[in-house]
Amino acid sequence: MSFPRRDFLAGTAAFAAGVTAALVGTKRADAGDASFMNNVPDPLLSDKELPTFKFALEKSKGRVSGQNYAKEATVNQLPISKGIAGVTMGLAPGAMRELHWHATAAEWAFVNEGRVRTTVTGPAGFEETNDFEPGDVWYFPRGHAHVLECLGDQPCHFILMFDNGYFSEFGTFSITDWIGHTSKALLAKNFGLPESTFEGFPEKEVYFAQGALPPAKRATPLQGVKAPSETHKYRLLANPPHVNNKGGRLWLVDSTKFPISKTFTGAILELDPGAMRELHWHPTADEWHYVLKGTVSVTMFGSGGRYRTETLEKGDVGYIPQGYGHSIENVGDGHCRVLIGFNSGVYQDIDLSEWSASNPPDVLATNFGKPASLFEKFPRKDVFITG
Numbered sequence: 306m307s308f309p310r311r312d313f314l315a316g317t318a319a320f321a322a323g324v325t326a327a328l329v330g331t332k333r334a335d336a337g338d339a340s341f342m343n344n345v346p347d348p349l350l351s352d353k354e355l356p357t358f359k360f361a362l363e364k365s366k367g368r369v370s371g372q373n374y375a376k377e378a379t380v381n382q383l384p385i386s387k388g389i390a391g392v393t394m395g396l397a398p399g400a401m402r403e404l405h406w407h408a409t410a411a412e413w414a415f416v417n418e419g420r421v422r423t424t425v426t427g428p429a430g431f432e433e434t435n436d437f438e439p440g441d442v443w444y445f446p447r448g449h450a451h452v453l454e455c456l457g458d459q460p461c462h463f464i465l466m467f468d469n470g471y472f473s474e475f476g477t478f479s480i481t482d483w484i485g486h487t488s489k490a491l492l493a494k495n496f497g498l499p500e501s502t503f504e505g506f507p508e509k510e511v512y513f514a515q516g517a518l519p520p521a522k523r524a525t526p527l528q529g530v531k532a533p534s535e536t537h538k539y540r541l542l543a544n545p546p547h548v549n550n551k552g553g554r555l556w557l558v559d560s561t562k563f564p565i566s567k568t569f570t571g572a573i574l575e576l577d578p579g580a581m582r583e584l585h586w587h588p589t590a591d592e593w594h595y596v597l598k599g600t601v602s603v604t605m606f607g608s609g610g611r612y613r614t615e616t617l618e619k620g621d622v623g624y625i626p627q628g629y630g631h632s633i634e635n636v637g638d639g640h641c642r643v644l645i646g647f648n649s650g651v652y653q654d655i656d657l658s659e660w661s662a663s664n665p666p667d668v669l670a671t672n673f674g675k676p677a678s679l680f681e682k683f684p685r686k687d688v689f690i691t692g
């Protein structure tokens with residue numbers, strides 16, 4: 306599929322990753338570095354059979370506090386998903402996912418229901434507050450601090466994706482956890498305030514904080530406004546789809562349109578009943594699925610005769626490792642919608658129809674032992690989605 310590409314930059318990054326791999330051996334692979342994991346044989350993918358690539362995320366237990374919840378899919382729940390972790394999170398009106406950071410993974414999110422306000426703080430105190438509606442996405446670079454607030458009087462639901470399958474939403478660095486374990490004397494010195502200021506602060510991580518509904522328009526930060534050069538918000542579904550075929554549509558955003566999203570690409574795939582995203586692979590990224598609506602059949606080809614099919618229903622997660630062949634077919638009665646994430650800031654794919662169309666009939670004839678005339682009937686351009 307032809308999307309704007311920055312092949313030179315992608316190539317440079319791949320070369321750099323290779324050099325890093327050669328320098329550090331397998332140590333960083335154990336630590337879960339996604340870019341490096343992709344360059345070494347994965348024991349999990351070396352067996353005669355392919356492992357499962359499905360996890361029923363919404364049916365899992367997760368962490369529930371009143372109407373607020375967070376459920377995660379990491380390598381613990383879905384061992385194949387070493388490159389990408391994901392979380393489904395719901396917040397009640399007046400609730401927030403407290404101020405926190407995580408330097409082990411960047412965060413990409415899709416708002417599914419309700420409205421969300423985020424405030425993110427980067428180095429040098431640059432901050433941005435954005436309000437999100439269904440169909441909008443955010444991206445926070447690794448280590449940048451943030452807070453998520455439910456806006457308005459309706460609950461909200463969003464899906465988070467992280468560019469590291471070892472990342473756990475329950476191992477983040479939260480502000481209450483930190484302050485609750487620091488002495489009052491140290492805090493007093495830090496802020497230039499009396500120790501009594503910190504009486505009654507939470508002594509352990511709050512995680513979900515509950516309070517008044519946030520103001521309709523955000524209040525000014527203590528330091529005043531200090532806007533960053535790149536925005537953290539992109540209106541994915543408010544933009545036209547990248548692909549609009551008979552049978553389905555794909556909305557996709559990578560760093561060519563959303564520059565801050567340097568390590569992640571996100572997409573919404575919508576298929577009519579019976580339609581299919583054709584057989585293809587991604588040269589540079591792992592792929593993570595979350596089914597927002599409907600039922601899909603996902604196939605995966607893993608070389609050496611290995612082939613596996615999983616049926617994913619609403620709330621289920623799927624995962625395809627970098628370079629593995631796959632397809633997504635709507636096998637339900639109605640439209641389906643799948644949220645798809647890739648751990649690369651520049652989207653790339655090669656489709657089977659595009660591959661065959663890029664070869665002359667005589668090559669295909671010899672390869673398959675069939676007459677060249679047969680291949681004259683094959684598509685002459687990329688199919689991508691077929692109805």
Ligand SMILES: [Fe+2]
Pocket residue numbers: 405406407412451477
């Ligand atoms: Fe986060």
Ligand SMILES: [Fe+2]
Pocket residue numbers: 585586587592631
């Ligand atoms: Fe794909």
